[in-house]
Structure formats: C-alpha cells, structure tokens
Amino acid sequence: MLEVIQVTRCFGRRVALEQVSFQAARGDIVGLLGPNGAGKTTLLRLAACYLQPTQGVIRLNGVDSFRESLVFRSRMGYLPERCPLYDDMTVGEYLLYRARIKGFPFVKARIRSRELAEQLGLGEMRDRLIGTLSLGCRRRTGLADAVLHDPRLLLLDDPIANVDTVECERMAASVVNAARHATVLISGHALSQLGELCTRFLVLRAGHLVADVPRADLLASAGGARLAMEVSGAAEAALKRVSNLFPGGAAADVRLLPDGWWQVSWLTRQTGAVRDAVAMEVARQGWRLRSIELVTPALESRLADLVSGRAGATGSAGAKGDA
C-alpha cells in the first residue's frame, strides 16, 4: 500500500506540489495525468526518494520514504522520464552492474539480469553499447533495471512517449506483469494508451490533485467499451454463451460475415481482464480467432476533458475539485 499524505514540495518560492494526498493498493496501476508543469514528475521524484518533501509523508507498506529511505528504495523501482543510462556500457554490463549495486550476489545478479533481458526482448542486445540503442530499447533497458529487484512500488515517468506501437504494447505488458505484486504509478500524455493500461487516474493541475477517478467510473461515464472479435468454427449459441464471462452478463451482438467468420461484440465496463478471459475461452473451445479488439472511443476524450479541466472533478478523498 502506497500512502501519500499531505505532500507539498517547493522549489524556492515556487510551489510545485501542494497538499497532495492519495493511497494506492497493490495491483493498482495509477495513471498520473496533467498538463506540462502540473507536478507529475515532481510527485514521482518524491515517491522515488530523489527529492525530499517540503511537507508531508510518503509511505510504502508503512515504511517512510525519508526516515527509512534505504529500505524504501530497496522496495521501489523507478524509470525516469529521460531514461538515463550509461552509454559507455553494454546492456548486459549495465544490468549486471545495477543488479550488483541493488544487493544481488554476483551469480544471482548474472542470472537475474540475463533472465530479465530475455523477458524484455533484450537478449540479442546484451552485448550492444547502450549509446547505440534506439529509444524503445533504451526504455526497455531502463524498465529492466527498474524491475530487477521485484519492487513493491514501480514508478514510471512517461515511459511510452515517442515509441512505436509495438514498443508501447511490450511496455504495457511489462507494466501489467509488474502490477501483479506491486503498485504502479505511471505518468504520461498518451491518453489512449494510458486509458487502456491504468486502473485509476490521478489528475494534477498546477501542483494540485484535482481528480482521482477509478477507470470503471470513467468508463461508465464514457458509456463503456466495446469488445469485438472475429472467430470461426463456433456455433452461434455457443458464442452467445461467452457473455457469461462478463460480470453481470452482457448482450452479445453476433453477426455472420460474408467470408463465413463470426463477428461477436459486447458492450462492457470491464476491459483487459475480460478480453483475456474471452481469448482464453476461444482457445479452450478450439475455435479459430482472427482478431480481438477492445475499443474505448469515448474514454480518451473523457480523459482529455479531465486533464484540460473541461470535466467536473470526479474526486475521491484528497482530491480538490476545481470543476
């Protein structure tokens, strides 16, 4: 459990963050949204122990970020916005070095760094100098560093900026994987990607937390999402029974396409989990799956409204409404 309690940070006379409070549980993927200069990076740096709060407390499972900084940092992974790495080292050397300074013994550090490099698709790049990597590969190397020690809190500062769709999806998969046993705080401006990924959104504006909205609420106000798939080898009745996988049930819209494939779609307020469950059911039944897609056309615009302040704050405790 991450607790941010009445946190204020000033740089000289300028107040970068003022009285920000929120809590996030394990498994939460919290999206930090807001215009440039809203205080997202400052909040992440405070949670990463890079900066000290002027006022307030940050705790992770009861461990204070300042008083027990070393313990806190040993349970936290952080990927800064610029993804700073040592350009004169190879990917393998860098991950080994970082694992060693994070306290892994040499042999374990070697195993863990290789394992993570493979997991994140960096296996073939282990001997390449970091300075020669593309931005996406740099980000993956940075992410590998951040999750090396299985952190309980993962802080990612705009990790999907300026990367292609494939990198974006790979990053999202890694974040979802990390969120199984951690709290994830992720900032960014790519609303469509963050909309898919996050379970909750915090909106910062001019150093104030102006909205704290669970994804389900936002989705409900946006009218829900549409999950659509194209399958073959299934009977219409069997396809309709897939609706039972949706919490509370959802009416399936089943159509036969001219090429003989079935197009099935549902309106839902659930997203990633339901998509995965449907895909698994298709595999279990032995049907052929051509495509499965989750479309949330209104979510991005709802998020944009929240960030720009056009929407009213749908706040929980700690959020200041600014309508």
Add this chain to the structure above:
Amino acid sequence: MKGVARLIGWRDLRAALSSTSGYGMLAGFLALTGWSFAELLRRNEGGFVSAQAIWGMSVAPWLPFLAAAATMRLFAEERQTGTLETLLTAPVRAHDLVLGKFCAALALVGAGILLALLQVTVLRQGAPRMDGAFSMAGLAAAALLLFLQAAAWTAIGTFASLQAGQQAAAGVLTVLCIGAPYALYAGLLAWIPKMPHGVWRWPPLGHVSDAATGLFALAPPVLYSSVAWCVLFICVRLIEARDVRTR
C-alpha cells in the same frame, strides 16, 4: 572498501579511462610537472634546495588542477546525463556512493603522482649531474605527503562536483575552494605593514619541501587527512538529506 562502493568506484574509473580525456588529463599533468621540475632545477643551479624537494614543489602546485579535472565529472556529469537520478534512487548508502566516487578520482590523481615520480626517476637516469642530489627516502616522503594533499583536494573536488550544476563549474569551484583559504590568508597579511615576503609561500609547497628534506612533521598529514574526512562527511550528509542540486 565495501562491495557497493567498490562497484561504483570501478565504474567511474572505467568510464574515466575509456575516454581520451582521462589520458589527456594525466598527460597534461605530466607535461606541466616535468616542465616545472626542469625550470625549478635550472633556477636552483648551484643553490641549496635538494632535487627531491624541487620535484615535490614542481608537482604540488598542479595537484589541485589534476584533482579538479578528476573530480569534476563525478556527480556533475551524472547530473547532466540524468544518471544521478537512477543512482540516488537505487538502494545505495550515501557513504558507499561518496566513498566509491572519491576513491575512483583519488586513484586517478594517485596515478598522476606515481607517473610523475616515475618520470623524475627516469629523468635521473639520463641526467648524471643529478646523481647524488637525489634521496630516494626524501622522494618517497614527498610522494606520501603529495598523496595526502591529493586526498584532501579530491575530497574538496567531490564536494564541488556534488554542488555544481556543470562539470566546468565544478572544476572552477574546486580550484577556488583549495586556493581561497590561502588567498584570504595572503590578503590579510598584505594589510599588515612590514610583513616579510617569506610568508607568501603557499603552505602545501612548504609541507612537501620539508617532507622531502627530512622534516616530516605530524601536523600536515593530520591536516590533509582531516580535511578529506570532514569534506567527505559533509558530502554524505548532503546526499542523505537530499540537499544537493538535482538538476
């Protein structure tokens, strides 16, 4: 040195030696000390100052510059490239971080002193006129005191690198921090009328010269060691309090 400090130190040393600037810095230092040694030897021809004292005095004035060059990148470069952020947010103790970086820079400065020592012993082989003028014990004493001075200057450089926003600023700050106390002292003396000119000698030069001629007092080693420890302690506290420039 503990594991994490050793790792950090090794990385820094490797980075310094994998760039041409590291070798350029050492080559420049050797050129300047070699030139100073030859010049002082020429001026002292027929004089009473021993050759090993001349060597010590030809190395000591350049040490603050070598220390500045070796330390300016320690934290300032990490800050510029952003890697300071990942370093300070990793579970690394502040004293391991400072000790690792300090030792890496001191190893470079120590290598400079060692090379200068090697240079003068090689010069001695080729200059028969210097035979008999050299005392190896005096040379070793001067080198030891120079190493302690290097530790103090390197610690000051580490502090400057922690506080300065840019590498060049860190270098200038290091030289100023080392030179300022003496400049203040000399400036104050200038106010006192009829002060003899002898007091104008920079104290570290005198300490090296004395050690080289067999006057190895306890005060200078204690002074330089204390400066090094005190400044490193301040660096550790600043990092622990996150009271360092972060951008």
